[in-house]
Amino acid sequence: MPLYPEIEPYDQGRLDVGDGHRVHWETCGNPDGKPAVALHGGPGSGASPFMRRLFDPERYRIVLLDQRGAGRSTPSAAAYTTDMSTNTLPHLVADLERLRAHLGIDRWLVWGVSFGSVLGLRYAQTHRDRVTELVLTGLATGSRAEVDLMTRGLGKIFPEAFAAFLDALPPGERDGDLAAAYHRLLESPDPAVRDSAALAWTDWETAIASQPPRSVPRYQDPAFRYGFARTVTHYWSQDHFLGGPDTVLRDLHLLDGVPAALVQGSLDFGNLLGIPWRLAGAWPQAGLVLVDDAGHNAGAPGVVDRMVAALDRFSAPGDAGRARPAPR
DSSP: OOOOOOOOOSEEEEEEEETTEEEEEEEEEOTTSEEEEEEOOTTTTOOOHHHHTTSOTTTEEEEEEOOTTSTTOBSOTTSTTSOGGGOSHHHHHHHHHHHHHHTTOSOEEEEEETHHHHHHHHHHHHOGGGEEEEEEESOOOOOHHHHHHHHTGGGGTSHHHHHHHHHTSOGGGSSSOHHHHHHHHHTOSOHHHHHHHHHHHHHHHHHHHSSSOOOOGGGGSHHHHHHHHHHHHHHHTTGGGSSSTTHHHHTGGGGTTOOEEEEEETTOGGGGGTHHHHHHHHOTTEEEEEETTOOSOTTSHHHHHHHHHHHHHHTOTTOTTOOSOOOO
């Protein structure tokens, strides 16, 4: 199924969520439709117009937001002076609740990609009564094993790119936690050190994301590149601030009863740890669909088709998740 036509927001703003942060949000589609919130990846990528097009604009009230430090939210993680200590997963979960209440929404469907699936899963585990369904792709749970795979384990598959990734670190930093080592460089007072580390980090992400590697235009922007790399390493070096190395997987039982569609590229390297099957196996209401020849890419044709189909299915008239009308 193709994407829906391009649309523009009918309302938007910045919500004060505390700690000096103002989270940018937008709503589009049908103001009286079924509420749905779209969670971007990264962490730190920011929302994109592509996300609006996954939802039927006649049936959905579509909410997008830029998570703390990302996109149009302030202060930006791309500013070296921004305090990152108040940018954690519990903060992001609380921000979703503030935004939901601000928009007058009772319950909403949660869509998430990559880190957005980590955030969506944890939000649903801690606020189950506010979630009608989940649609997730680029599946991740924020476990330490996933971070180890993405920072070191894939070095055996991409040895040339991994050698460059290691060479950008001081010799004494190459044997330990690579996300933490990069994060230290990205917090250096020397702008040249920060810029070099951000470039090396995004070069590695480009190498492992798809085959053959696809150029990522936004990585050419030094400000985006720095804010993105800084946010990712901030989360990855701290077990995503989940309080343990496998928290989301441990708490999958809390999702029992919540319908979900899990759409995953068969060539996504996260599959090497069995994450899609572990989620589906412990979550009776989660249907898993693997898309041949697709990797970690929400925009891949087969992935898009199946996500749109799932969202259409969950938008049936009279759905229990429909909320009161949007405030005028």
